[in-house]
Structures are given as C-alpha cells and as structure tokens.
Amino acid sequence: xxxxxxxxxxxxxxxxxxxxxxxxxxxxxxxxxxxxxxxxxxxxxxxxxxxxxxxxxxxxxxxxxxxxxxxxxxxxxxxxxxxxxxxxxxxxxxxxxxxxxxxxxxxxxxxxxxxxxxxxxxxxxxxxxxxxxxxxxxxxxxxxxxxxxxxxxxxxxxxxxxxxxxxxxxxxxxxxxxxxxxxxxxxxxxxxxxxxxxxxxxxxxxxxxxxxxxxxxxxxxxxxxxxxxxxxxxxxxxxxxxxxxxxxxxxxxxxxxxxxxxxxxxxxxxxxxxxxxxxxxxxxxx
Amino acid sequence: xxxxxxxxxxxxxxxxxxxxxxxxxxxxxxxxxxxxxxxxxxxxxxxxxxxxxxxxxxxxxxxxxxxxxxxxxxxxxxxxxxxxxxxxxxxxxxxxxxxxxxxxxxxxxxxxxxxxxxxxxxxxxxxxxxxxxxxxxxxxxxxxxxxxxxxxxxxxxxxxxxxxxxxxxxxxxxxxxxxxxxxxxxxxxxxxxxxxxxxxxxxxxxxxxxxxxxxxxxxxxxxxxxxxxxxxxxxxxxxxxxxxxxxxxxxxxxxxxxxxxxxxxxxxxxxxxxxxxxxxxxxxxxxxxxxxxxxxxxxxxxxxxxxxxxxxxxxxxxxxxxxxxxxxxxxxxxxxxxxxxxxxxxxxxxxxxxxxxxxxx
Amino acid sequence: xxxxxxxxxxxxxxxxxxxxxxxxxxxxxxxxxxxxxxxxxxxxxxxxxxxxxxxxxxxxxxxxxxxxxxxxxxxxxxxxxxxxxxxxxxxxxxxxxxxxxxxxxxxxxxxxxxxxxxxxxxxxxxxxxxxxxxxxxxxxxxxxxxxxxxxxxxxxxxxxxxxxxxxxxxxxxxxxxxxxxxxxxxxxxxxxxxxxxxxxxxxxxxxxxxxxxxxxxxxxxxxxxxxxxxxxxxxxxxxxxxxxxxxxxxxxxxxxxxxxxxxxxxxxxxxxxxxx
Numbered sequence: 044x045x046x047x048x049x050x051x052x053x054x055x056x057x058x059x060x061x062x063x064x065x066x067x068x069x070x071x072x073x074x075x076x077x078x079x080x081x082x083x084x085x086x087x088x089x090x091x092x093x094x095x096x097x098x099x100x101x102x103x104x105x106x107x108x109x110x111x112x113x114x115x116x117x118x119x120x121x122x123x124x125x126x127x128x129x130x131x132x133x134x135x136x137x138x139x140x141x142x143x144x145x146x147x148x149x150x151x152x153x154x155x156x157x158x159x160x161x162x163x164x165x166x167x168x169x170x171x172x173x174x175x176x177x178x179x180x181x182x183x184x185x186x187x188x189x190x191x192x193x194x195x196x197x198x199x200x201x202x203x204x205x206x207x208x209x210x211x212x213x214x215x216x217x218x219x220x221x222x223x224x225x226x227x228x229x230x231x232x233x234x235x236x237x238x239x240x241x242x243x244x245x246x247x248x249x250x251x252x253x254x255x256x257x258x259x260x261x262x263x264x265x266x267x268x269x270x271x272x273x274x275x276x277x278x279x280x281x282x283x284x285x286x287x288x289x290x291x292x293x294x295x296x297x298x299x300x301x302x303x304x305x306x307x308x309x310x311x312x313x314x315x316x317x318x319x320x321x322x323x324x325x326x327x328x329x
Numbered sequence: 330x331x332x333x334x335x336x337x338x339x340x341x342x343x344x345x346x347x348x349x350x351x352x353x354x355x356x357x358x359x360x361x362x363x364x365x366x367x368x369x370x371x372x373x374x375x376x377x378x379x380x381x382x383x384x385x386x387x388x389x390x391x392x393x394x395x396x397x398x399x400x401x402x403x404x405x406x407x408x409x410x411x412x413x414x415x416x417x418x419x420x421x422x423x424x425x426x427x428x429x430x431x432x433x434x435x436x437x438x439x440x441x442x443x444x445x446x447x448x449x450x451x452x453x454x455x456x457x458x459x460x461x462x463x464x465x466x467x468x469x470x471x472x473x474x475x476x477x478x479x480x481x482x483x484x485x486x487x488x489x490x491x492x493x494x495x496x497x498x499x500x501x502x503x504x505x506x507x508x509x510x511x512x513x514x515x516x517x518x519x520x521x522x523x524x525x526x527x528x529x530x531x532x533x534x535x536x537x538x539x540x541x542x543x544x545x546x547x548x549x550x551x552x553x554x555x556x557x558x559x560x561x562x563x564x565x566x567x568x569x570x571x572x573x574x575x576x577x578x579x580x581x582x583x584x585x586x587x588x589x590x591x592x593x594x595x596x597x598x599x600x601x602x603x604x605x606x607x608x609x610x611x612x613x614x615x616x617x618x619x620x621x622x623x624x625x626x627x628x629x630x631x632x633x634x635x636x637x638x639x640x641x642x643x644x645x646x647x648x649x650x651x652x653x654x655x656x657x658x659x660x661x662x663x664x665x666x667x668x669x670x671x672x673x674x675x676x677x678x679x680x681x682x683x684x685x686x687x688x689x690x
Numbered sequence: 691x692x693x694x695x696x697x698x699x700x701x702x703x704x705x706x707x708x709x710x711x712x713x714x715x716x717x718x719x720x721x722x723x724x725x726x727x728x729x730x731x732x733x734x735x736x737x738x739x740x741x742x743x744x745x746x747x748x749x750x751x752x753x754x755x756x757x758x759x760x761x762x763x764x765x766x767x768x769x770x771x772x773x774x775x776x777x778x779x780x781x782x783x784x785x786x787x788x789x790x791x792x793x794x795x796x797x798x799x800x801x802x803x804x805x806x807x808x809x810x811x812x813x814x815x816x817x818x819x820x821x822x823x824x825x826x827x828x829x830x831x832x833x834x835x836x837x838x839x840x841x842x843x844x845x846x847x848x849x850x851x852x853x854x855x856x857x858x859x860x861x862x863x864x865x866x867x868x869x870x871x872x873x874x875x876x877x878x879x880x881x882x883x884x885x886x887x888x889x890x891x892x893x894x895x896x897x898x899x900x901x902x903x904x905x906x907x908x909x910x911x912x913x914x915x916x917x918x919x920x921x922x923x924x925x926x927x928x929x930x931x932x933x934x935x936x937x938x939x940x941x942x943x944x945x946x947x948x949x950x951x952x953x954x955x956x957x958x959x960x961x962x963x964x965x966x
Contacts, residue, residue: 171893179850180894196895197850197878231393232426234413237443237491242414246439250430275886279879280855286880293882297782297857 093311100308101301108305113282113291118309121288122317124199125267128206129214132263136214137256141244143215144222145230155219162212169208170276177204177277201278202285206267213266214259221255222248261321268314347371348495348527351399352389354382361385361551362399367527367544369404369494374542375531378570382551383531387497390529391420403494403527414443416495419488423500425480427472433459433483434468440491458486462520478509478516485520496521498530502537514540535574539563547571565688566610577610578656581690589687595654597680598629599687606690613647615684616658619677620668630682632656636674639665646670650678743771746941747793749784750776751800751859751928753824753884753904757961758798758949764957765948772941780883781805781859788813788933795942798930798949800824801859805929815936818929821950822963825925826863827903828916829891836897841867841918844898845875852887852896855880859926860887864900866924888913902926907962927966 101108108114143155161169177184179194187193195201229251233243249256271289278285280294288310296303347368354361361382367373375383388394390401392413401408408416419440427436437455442448459468462482472480481501488496501517502510518541521528532538538545539559546556547568555567566572572579582591584603590596597609623631634652641647646665648658658678660668668676746765750758755778762774777784777794781804788794789811797814798821799805805818830838836849844851853875854861861880868875878896881887888905890896892912906915930949936942948954955965 171889174893174895178893178895196890226426228422228426229428231413232420232422233428233439233443235391235393235416235418235420236440236487237414238439239414239443242443247428250428253430275882276889279852279890280881281877281879290882294855294857294880296786297780297855297882299857300786 096304096307096311100304104301105305105308108302109309113286114306114309116283117286117288117291117306118313120199120202120283120286121268121310122313124202124206124287125210125264125270127203128210128267128270129260129264131203131207132211132214132267133256133260136211136259136263137218137249140215140218140222141248144219145227158215159212161209166209166270166272166274167276170205170273173205173208173273173277196277197279197281197285199278199284202274202287205273205277206270209270209273210263210267213262214256217259217262218252218255221252221259224255225251257321261318265314265318268310345402345405347404348529349400349402350390352386352401353396353398354385354389354394355397356385359385359551361389363546363548363551363553365390365529365546367529369526370524371544372521372524372528372530372542374538374545375529375548376535376538376545376574377533377548379533381548383533383548384499385551386548387420387499387529387531390495391418391497392416417491417493418495418497419491419493421481421484421488421496421498421501424504425472425484427475427480427483427487429472432469432471433464433475433479436472436483437487437490440487444491455486455490458490459483462486476509477505478513481505481513482516485517489520489524494526496524496526496528498528500532501530501541502532502534517541564610564686565608567608567690572610576657577612578616580609580654582607582609584687587682591654593654595632597654597685598682599685600682601687603687603689607687608690609685609687611680611685613657613659615680616656617679618648618658618660618664618668618670619679620674622677623679630680630685632678634676634678636670636672636676638672639670650676654678741771742769742941742944744938744941745773745775746795746938746945747775747777748796748798748942748945749788749792749794750778750796750798751781751784752778753800753902754778754798754928756908757958757963760957761945761948761954764953765945768948769941769944774945782807782857791935793935793937794933795936795938796930796946797933798928800926800928801862802927802929803862804859805931808931808933813934814931815934815939816932818931819946819950820927820966821930822928822955822958823925823966824902824904824928824963826860826867826900826918826921827906828898828918829888829901829906829909829913830898830916831891831894832911832914834914834916838898838916839918840916841871841900841920842873844900845873849898850878850896851875852879852881852890852899853877854884854887854900855882858883860884860900860902863924863926867900867918867920870923871920902962903964904962925964928963 139158143151143158164172174181174196176182177187177195179185179188179196184195187195195204225248229247230240230243233247234240238246269289270287271293274285274287275290275293280286280290288306292303292306292310295306348366350365352361352363352365359382363382363386365373365386375386377383385394389396392408392411396409403417427433428439431439434452434455437458438451441451441454446454456465456468459465462485464479464482464486467475467479472483475483481504502514505513514537521541530538530541542559544556545559545562547554547562547570549568549570555562555571562571563575566575566577566579569579580589580591580597582589582597584599584605584607586602586604587599588596589599589607589609599609632653634650634654634656636648637651638649639646640649641662642659644662645659646662648660648665648670650656650658656678670676748758748762755776758776758778762776765774766772777787781799781801784797785799785804785807788797788808797805797808799808802818808814809818828838828841828844830836836843836846838844838849843849853864856862856865860883879890881890881899884901884905887899888901888909891899892909903915906913930946932939932942932946949958959965
C-alpha cells in the first residue's frame, strides 16, 4: 500500500513529468556572458583594493607592528563588542522584525522606513544623535545619570550601543524579509496544536527563518566590526576600553600608514576566518 | 464585533456532548452563516463549491477566524472567545503544514509538548500514534522525505495526538494524486471511524464526502442549502450544484397527483402521488434518445431537444441537451454513432415515470 | 617599492589632470585657461606681478578653515579670474594625500612633524615657513563650573577630560605640556582630532578638553577657555609650503604671500592664532 505512495507527493500538486536529471545545463554548463562578465568585474572591483592592501603590506615589519599589546587589545575589544552588538541586535531586532512583518497597525510602512534610517545616516551623525539621546546631558541619558548614575559615553557599553545602532537595521531588514517570505500558516498550525503565539514563534517560526536570521546576524556582525564613526563619536577612543580596531587603524593612519595597513590586515584575516567558519557551520543546513 | 448571543442559549445544559455551532463570519462582501451540530463519533462533511465558505467555517471552528456573531459550544463549553491554542480542536490542513525542521516524530510530539507533557512521555505518545498510522519506520524522517500519503497520516497523527474533542480536516485528500488518494481515503475512513469525538471535514469532492462522512452539510454562498446522510442527498438533491455533483437531472415544479408542472413550462409524469412544490430527479442513464419521434410510445415524458454538447465518460457518452427541457443523457458510444449525434442535432428524449424520483421541495 | 609608489603617484596626477580638464570643459571655459596657467608655472622666476589666473588648490589643516576661507575670498577679490579651492582636513591625512599624488599647490600643516612627511618625500619646493603658531588652551563647560584654573586641575578625580590622540598634533602638544609639568592625566578618551575633543565639551559629555586657542575661539560661548602657563612649552608651529608638482605655482606663491602679509596675519590673529 505504501508502495503506491511516491516521495515528494506531499509537496503539493505535481506538474509535468518527473524532473529529468540535468545533464550539461547545470553546474559547469555554459554561463551566459552577460552575467559572467559583469560578475567578474564586480569580483575584481571588490577584491582589488584588498589585494592592494596585501601587496603593499609591510611584511618585513609586520611582526613588530603586531607585537604591541594595544593591537591585540583593540582586536579583542572589537570582537567582543561586535559580538555583543550582534547579540543585542538579535534580542531586540528579531522581535521588531516580527512586529513589522506579522502585525498590522497604522503607520507600519512609515515605521519600517524609520528603522532603516541608521543605514543612511552618516555614522558620525548617528554618534552625535546617540550622544544627544543617551549622553550625560542627553534626552534620556540625563535621567540614566541622575537616577542610576549610569553614563554611557566613553564606556565599552557605549561602544556596543553605537555598534548596535548602526548594525541592527541590517538584521531587522534581513529577518523581516525572511519572515514575509515564510508561510504564516505554520504559526497557525502550531496554535491549533496548543502553542501560544510566542511558543509558535520560538519553536516553529524561528527555526524556519533561521537562515535569514543567520544571514542578518553575519551582516550585522560585520557592520559592527567595521564600525568607526558612531563609535568614536559616542564612545570616544581609549585603548582597552573603547578603542576598537577601526579606531586604532584610523589613528595609526595619521602618522604611520604601514602600521595602519598591518592592523587592517589583522582585522581582515580575523573577520574572514570568523565568517568562513560560521558559513560552514551555521548558514548551511537549512 | 458584536457581542455573541450569550444569554439566548444559556438554556443548554452543561454536559451536552458534541458540537453545537452557529457560525457567523461577516467580511463585508462575503457573509458566512452556518449552523452545525454533531454528536460525538459523528463525521460531518462540509461540501460545497470553491468560495462557498467551507474553509472559513473550518477556520472559525478552529479559532483562526473570529466569529462576527453566533456561538460555538463543544461538549457544553462555550469556545467563542477561546484562542485557538486553548481549544480542544485538532486540525489537519489541506497541505498538512508539517513543520519542515522537525522529524515526523517531533511533529506529532509537538502538540503534547505544548500541553505540558514531559518530553520523553510526549515522544512515547508520538511514537505510538505513528505506529497506529503504520509509520513507525518513518518516525525520524523529515517531512520532505515523506510521500504525500505518509505526510497526510503524520498530519492526522499530529492532530489526534492532542486528543481533540473536535477534529477538523481541510480537503484532506486534495493534495494527493489519484492513485494515492484511493488508499489514503480508505485509511482515513478507518481512522475517522475509530475517532470517538466529532470530526468535521471540508471537501469539494462528493466522493470523499460520501465515503468519509456520516452526514453531509452542503454550503453554497455561505449558507447551508441541504444536509442529510450521503444516500439521502444523493437521492434527493435540492440544488443544481448537488444534482450536478451526484450526476442527476433535477427539476423543481408544482405537483398535482402524478404530474409535475415545471416552473419553466413542460410537465413530468411521476409515480408518486404528490401535491404542492416538489423536486423531480432522474439519472442521465434513465433517458432514452430517438432521432425521430417514437411512435406507439406514450406521449408522456417525451420532449423535443437539441444536442448542445457531447462528452466521453469511459465507454459512455454524456449528451447535454437543450430545448424544451434541458437535461443530461447517457448512452453508449454505439448508440451515439447510430443516432449520428452531433452538436445541433435534433432528438427526442423520453424518461419512464418509474425512473423518476419526486420529493417535496 | 619606491618606484611603484612613484608610478602610482604619476598615474594619479594624470588622472587628476584629466579630471581638471574635464571640469574645465564642462564649465564651458576655454581649455586655454589651464594651458596658460601651465605655461606661467613653467616660466616661473620671471618678473613680479604677472597676471594671475586659474585655480589654486590649498590643502590646509582643519583648524585653519575659518581664517583661510576668509583669506581665499580676499585673494579672489584681489586677483580676478582666480579661484582658491580648499581641502581642509587632519594634517596627517592631507600629507598622506599629497605624498600619494594629490594635485595640490600649497600645503599648510598644523605641525612641523606632519610637514616633514611631505618634505621627506621631496614633494615640497624650498623650506616650509612658519606662518602662525597655535597655543593650547583648556576648554571647559560654559562658566567653568568645575573651577578649572590650571593643567593640574584636570587631574582631579571625577573630572571627565578628553585629549586629542597622541598621533594628532594637538594630542602630541598636550602630552608635551603634561610631561613638562610632570603631570599624569588619564582622559576619558583620546579623540581623533581637535574638533572631536571640542565637540565632547560642547555637548557636555566631557567636562574639559585640551585644545587650541583657535578652537576655543571658534566655539564661541559654547565653551569657556582657560589659559595655562604650561602651554608655552608646547606651542605648535604651522608651516606652509609650495608643492613641487603644483599645477599653478605662480598663484600659489601669491596666496602664500597673502597669508604671511600683515593683512593675512590680522585675519589669522582674529581667529586666535599667535604671530610666528
């Protein structure tokens, strides 16, 4: 009886004969030239500047440049803060993405546009805006200071906030897009099985949109790792506390371009290692 | 949303078993107003054309679409305001909606887990359900590895695992191909027969409805147009849609003794002795066609018609006829050839009174 | 290595010239303009006051923005047909652009050290001349609520002080002054430039910053300036120089002369600069 059943029939009404194995047309078949050429140009465009960094790197003095503790301090701080900023973006950004994708309220379109604002804001302006909001004299920061004695500028927390501010929109947009593409009826099916809306989200929707969340997190992490303008404006620059790698690179550029190149190489190498590692473990499977 | 007629039906005693629903869903251009009752063990089929409101009714029962008005009681408990997750209702969705990231076992264990059953216990229960469905070997498979029939059974197991007092099935066989359908229909019939609470299934396929359900509720344009046992409905259709579904010629008219004068003009002679508004039905196979006016035969139930269409059904040909009395007639291909039937051809059609069936409208 | 650097620079120059030509074309002015200016630069050393024309490109330290913009307008008024283009920025960034081949006529730096980057690469003509000096000053919140009176007061605990990073001139100067006084100061932040440091005080995020007199001057009443004696130990010289590959050397020289003239010095001292 089950022998009559055909695998794949659950996928819905079938159309046409079973798919033939693609021979020749897929994989290494002909790639259309109008796609190949611009694609290669894009690749070259993206990679050439990085290649130039490698070519011009002061390989001889590299060990000296990298032996300073400040470099490792900055690198460590960068990794810690970028990861923390991504975590903050996930914890707050995924729920925001859900609200934007799954609820209906007046002005939602406008709100969605507002969410992307930090993307277009020059980061330095973002930093100033953060100071005006959360600074010691800021709209909210004033109360944080006088009620709880919390001041955010010039602290590592400030770095995380600045990075999260510019990185979160990437995550929200990515997750919201994935949520819109996901079938909301899975959530309905879960509720008919006794799951509250939150349980349905946690146990059904979240695993379904995991690839989108992962992609958004990687974008956010990468953006946070390279963050400069908002960080230096909001959190300042103090080695070990708020001096992240991009800040160290920028300041090194002021009087020692070779050191700046060395630092950039370290940042590049670490981020490539992390992203490649994540891609293999985390982004596949779904 | 207006308040739901709470005071009116407080008379019902607690402990009333089964389903008692008056579903009103108003969506501006579309209004569903359907009354449904069923005793535990009943399998009720909501049958109707696309857009009739069947699925809306199902969603209202599950709590996925809010009621505009009416009431919903299950085993004496009012559920109108209960959110879907708190209703003792299980749903098998049309395309099953098995969670793709969970194995068959985890899909089935999902409901019990949400109800607070410990993980190990929920998995044991789920394994037992899959075993009952003959799917023990596929417990670890992800839904995309399952065939259509297997997925359907996992979906059924998943819905049953929450031990619902109302089981809803939305077009349970629609996603299957014809071969699989036959088997799955037979299995589903067995599982529904074993199910001790109320089951409501939605379908547009009369065969599914008649095989699976004890009682049919036919919905058209958001309203119930007829309900009864499958046999009753097949014998006594009350709308063109149903008559067409069950393959009968159906007419409405005024009976006077053995003659029914149709609203459109012609008369049909029947065997029953009736008075007042009636339906007359007869199957297409009861119609005999002649190229020339048959002589000698009684002139009763003889109509001059014109062929408007021909359709092959296996070794039969169904002729659609227009003229005095629009009707469908079945005849063999040989007979059709002998009569040289073609669209536009003029024919005489007769039906014996003994082959008609009339019943009060 | 050096050769390839040169080559890149030349390519950049070619690109720059091309861009300039394009701009000239798109501005509908005859291309003979730029040709003429090239001719005059080639025959430099000829007698005084030739008719100046064309664009002068001046790379100047950010702290010079106000006064140089004023002087640029003055120059264009004195020499109709000329146009002064400024590129204000951190001295080090500008120096890096110049050694990288950016087409500029004049470089005015905020420190001899950054000037040395350019002269060391033989990109300058002659010896840089110090045209102004800038002295450090403490910028505090308006009204000086923390009663800061000296450099030592900045080391008081609880006071949030920002300094420029040691890699930028104002930071180096501040460090020099601190070292000279034997003071140890842990700031809240080492800002990337003097404006960043000043901004922190203007926004009241920091209680004080060590910046230039000119910056305090430019900030108006958003900050209060406190002079301190140790600042005399770290006075910053601002050198100016004509660049070797200057596209319009004649006009460039005239602009430099204006900066160093009594008129130019007046504008600069109004902005808070000291005479050299």
